[in-house]
Each structure stands twice: as C-alpha cells, then as structure tokens.
Amino acid sequence: xxxxxxxxxxxxxxxxxxxxxxxxxxxxxxxxxxxxxxxxxxxxxxxxxxxxxxxxxxxxxxxxxxxxxxxxxxxxxxxxxxxxxxxxxxxxxxxxxxxxxxxxxxxxxxxxxx
Amino acid sequence: xxxxxxxxxxxxxxxxxxxxxxxxxxxxxxxxxxxxxxxxxxxxxxxxxxxxxxxxxxxxxxxxxxxxxxxxxxxxxxxxxxxxxxxxxxxxxxxxxxxxxxxxxxxxxxxxxxx
Numbered sequence: 001x002x003x004x005x006x007x008x009x010x011x012x013x014x015x016x017x018x019x020x021x022x023x024x025x026x027x028x029x030x031x032x033x034x035x036x037x038x039x040x041x042x043x044x045x046x047x048x049x050x051x052x053x054x055x056x057x058x059x060x061x062x063x064x065x066x067x068x069x070x071x072x073x074x075x076x077x078x079x080x081x082x083x084x085x086x087x088x089x090x091x092x093x094x095x096x097x098x099x100x101x102x103x104x105x106x107x108x109x110x111x112x113x114x
Numbered sequence: 115x116x117x118x119x120x121x122x123x124x125x126x127x128x129x130x131x132x133x134x135x136x137x138x139x140x141x142x143x144x145x146x147x148x149x150x151x152x153x154x155x156x157x158x159x160x161x162x163x164x165x166x167x168x169x170x171x172x173x174x175x176x177x178x179x180x181x182x183x184x185x186x187x188x189x190x191x192x193x194x195x196x197x198x199x200x201x202x203x204x205x206x207x208x209x210x211x212x213x214x215x216x217x218x219x220x221x222x223x224x225x226x227x228x229x
Contacts, residue, residue, distance in 0.1 A: 043219045101146045105157035
C-alpha cells in the first residue's frame with residue numbers, strides 16, 4: 001500500500017515552453033501532497049504544499065506564477081512549470097502524508113530544459 | 115525551529131562492515147524522526163521512523179536507529195553492509211508549519227560500499 005506515482009519520469013522541453021508533472025496516490029486518498037525540488041547531489045527542498053479543492057501554499061522564495069500547482073482530486077496533484085528555462089532543470093519529487101507523520105514519495109521526474 | 119544535521123556527506127565502508135550514519139536534530143517540541151534512502155534517479159523510500167515509544171527502532175533491510183534525547187541524535191546503523199546498501203541516506207524531522215506536518219531534511223549522506 002501507500003504507493004505514489006509520478007508521470008512522466010523524464011521530460012525534455014525547450015526553453016519557453018511549459019511542462020506538466022502529475023503525482024498520483026494509487027491506493028489511498030491524499031488531501032495534501034507536497035512538491036519538492038532536488039538539485040544534483042543535494043537534499044530535497046520543499047517547494048509547496050498542494051491541497052485538494054483549494055489553493056496551494058508555497059514556501060518562501062518559490063514563484064507561484066512559475067510553478068503552478070493544481071490538486072484536482074483526492075488522488076491527483078499536478079505541477080506545471082511555466083515558461084521553463086534551463087535553470088529550472090532539476091529533479092522534482094512529490095509526496096503524500098501517511099498516517100504516522102511519514103511521507104510516501106513518488107519516484108521523481110527529471111526535467112531537462114534545453 | 116526544527117533542523118537536522120547529518121555529519122559526513124560521504125561514508126565509505128567495506129562489505130560486511132558496520133554502517134553508522136550520523137544524524138543530530140534540533141527541535142522545540144518532541145520530534146518525530148525518519149530515515150529515508152534514495153537510489154539514483156529514484157524517489158525516497160522510508161527506512162524507519164521514530165514517533166513515540168521504544169527508542170530503538172528497527173526498519174527495513176536490517177537497518178535500525180536509536181533515538182537519544184539527551185544527545186539529540188538519531189543515528190542509523192546496520193551491522194553488516196551489503197553492496198546493495200550503496201545509496202543516499204536522508205535523516206528528517208517533522209515540523210508543523212502552516213497547518214501541515216512538513217519534513218525537514220538533512221543534507222544527506224552518500225554511502226559507498228566496496229568489496
């Protein structure tokens with residue numbers, strides 16, 4: 001149980017375009033999901049908290065207009081990187097909270113902006 | 115505010131040797147502590163967690179960790195390393211912020227296991 005999936009696993013896009021990343025909880029409902037960004041050989045940085053049926057809450061320094069988050073249902077949250085630039089290239093990981101304060105993580109999405 | 119410090123960004127051990135990955139935390143409230151493992155280009159997998167109760171916590175793949183309040187530590191150990199243990203390990207503490215239980219991660223420790 002407690003499986004979180006992400007799609008796509010890898011994506012390459014051109015500078016200036018937008019790309020959408022999906023995060024799904026496969027066998028449980030998640031009213032909250034978290035989006036992280038991880039640079040090479042670094043730790044995870046929390047970007048935002050996604051809330052089903054309401055607006056996402058963003059961490060300080062994260063551009064909400066650039067990283068659009070939509071939590072459309074109890075099993076799906078999406079992160080859209082708008083007008084992507086090479087500096088947005090990174091590993092994006094989502095997670096959903098479990099019953100005992102742990103989080104279950106998706107497999108991540110490698111975004112490369114050329 | 116909660117924070118996590120992982121001592122040693124890289125640890126190298128021989129196959130069969132003891133694995134010790136260090137984690138110290140800072141928390142203004144009783145902490146909930148976690149160890150996660152990350153293999154290359156993958157998400158994080160929960161190894162073990164401490165919330166309440168027994169301070170020695172056993173996890174998957176033979177790992178365990180002991181919560182020591184007096185030392186504010188939650189070190190991860192495994193008696194005998196396997197080649198398959200080579201990965202990145204993250205210690206994390208829960209922080210309640212903005213109405214949510216968020217995870218604060220340490221910088222990570224890369225474990226290398228050599229024959």
